[in-house]
Amino acid sequence: MDISEILSTKFTEFDIGTPLSKVAGAFENQELDAVVVTDGDEYRGVVSRRQLASSSNQPSAKVGSQAQHVPTVERTEDVREVARLMIGSDAKTLPVLDEERIFGVVTADAILEAVRPFLDAVTVEDAYSPKLVSTTPEATIGKALNVLRESGIAHLPVIDGDDLVGMVSLYDVIEFTTRGGSKSQGGSSGSFGGRGRSGGSHGGFGAREGDSDRMLDLPVRNLMSDAVVTVRRSAPLDEVVETMFEHEVSSLVVTADQTGDPVGIITKTDVIEALTWERDDRNAVQVFGLDLLEGMDYDDVSALIESVTSKYGEMSVIKASIELQEHKEQSRGVPLVLARIRLVTDRGYFTADGEGYGATHALRLAANAVERQLLKGKTYGQSKKQSDAESQEHLYGWWLSG
Incomplete structure (x- = not known):
């Protein structure tokens, strides 16, 4: 199945010289996850809701300075390949190009809607994150914001004793501190960025520093949404x-079948990732853009990943995803390349980027960055279980026949 029937030719576009304050206003549309950035007719990148909410740029800054390079796809690209690219780049919206010009976009929501009938063979237990990062009603909003940013997540369940009492998201906090402190009606926004009900976020635009600081000292109960979907x-x-x-949420709190106790969380990212699982070889190293590497083949990349992960004790690599993306910028005829490594291990997630002239240089920089994370023990969440062989056959039978 390709994306030709699920892509959208309607997208929000801004020139590179547009002030970020104007771009922020576009996200008042709760359905909008990302905007496309162009320079005349030339595609330059995207800026996502989550990216803008996490930034602290001045409103006069130009959107071109925040344009993020994400993978681009063709109209006939396979849905499963697009899912892989979304996971590898941590992007919920990918541009669709036609002869180097922006034609449309494909979103995670469109993919999920298309594949929903084929997901009945895989359960929450196969895909959810069993580590539940949470906060308490009495914790300060500022502390909750630190947890959200340090954990690389956008949604934070609020637990009082043993009871799940609310949810707060990164967008709730930004909205609260930049719009004068009126209580959000928020929802739980997923890892890709949210469709929460708290309104658009503005990345710190317009907040007076003193007022913002005082609001960050308020307890989470002043902000949390009472409605939690499980x-x-x-x-x-x-x-x-x-x-x-x-x-209209992007994450659900997972509860135990018998007790109803909260035991984890599942996001749209987790469901999209289920589409990328390998049926036959779950430990395979996936490389996107292998043809860009000079002097290295697939076996060399696999050996590099093994050498990185073998230095830090017992670790089982469930999946390694490497994405290489070439930019137009060059130095002495060598293109600038972005390399992104994403490891799913029994000790958690590890992800890092490297950018250099030449794919091999960029890949080694990314590998060095992953090594530093391993040394510090910095992870991005718990690893997922994989579904059993029968479920995999059901799920991938559709992919192979589609």
Whole structure:
């Protein structure tokens, strides 16, 4: 199945010279995840809701300075390949190009809607994050914001004792501190950036420093949404997607079937990632853009990943995803390349970028960055279990026949 029937030719576009304050206003549209940045007719990148919410740029700054290079795809690209690119680049919206010009966009929501009927063979238990990062009603909003940013997440359940009492998101906090402190109606926004109900976020635009500081000292209970959407650990993923769309949220708190206690969280990212699992070889190293490497082949890349992960004790690599993206900028005829490494291990997630002239140089810089993370023990969440062989066959039978 390709993306020709699910891509959208309607997208929000800004020239590189547009002030970020104007771009921020576009995200008042809760359906909008990212905007396209262009220079005349030339595509330059995207700026996402989450990226803008996490930044602290002045409103007079230009959007071109924040344009993010994400993978671009063709109209006939396979859905599963697009899912892989989304996971590898941590992007929820990918541009669709036609002869180097922007033609449209494909979103994670469009993919999830298309594949929902085929997700009944995989359960929440196969895909969710069993580590539940949370906060308490009495914690300060500032502390919650630190947890959100340090953990690389956008949604934070609020737990009082043993009870799940609320949810707060990165967008709730930004909205609260930049709009004068009125209580959000927020929802739980997923790792890709959210469709929460708290309104658009403005990355710190317009906040007076003193007022913002005082609001960050308020307790989380002043901000949290009382409505928390949950799902049973044994529920199939098609039910997860249906619930997310119904409640317009991007994450669900996972509860134990028998006790109802919160045991983890599942996001749209997790469901998209389930589409990228390898049926036959779950430990395979996936390389996107292998043809860009000079003097290295697939075996060399696999050996590099093994050498990086073998230095730091017992670690089982579930999946390694490497993406190489070439930019137009060159130095002495050598193109600038972005290399992104994403490791899913039994000790958690590790992800890092490297940018250099030549793919081999960029890849080694990214590998060095991953090594530093391993040394510090810095992870981006717990690893996921993989579904059993029968479920994999059901899920991938569709991919192979589509």
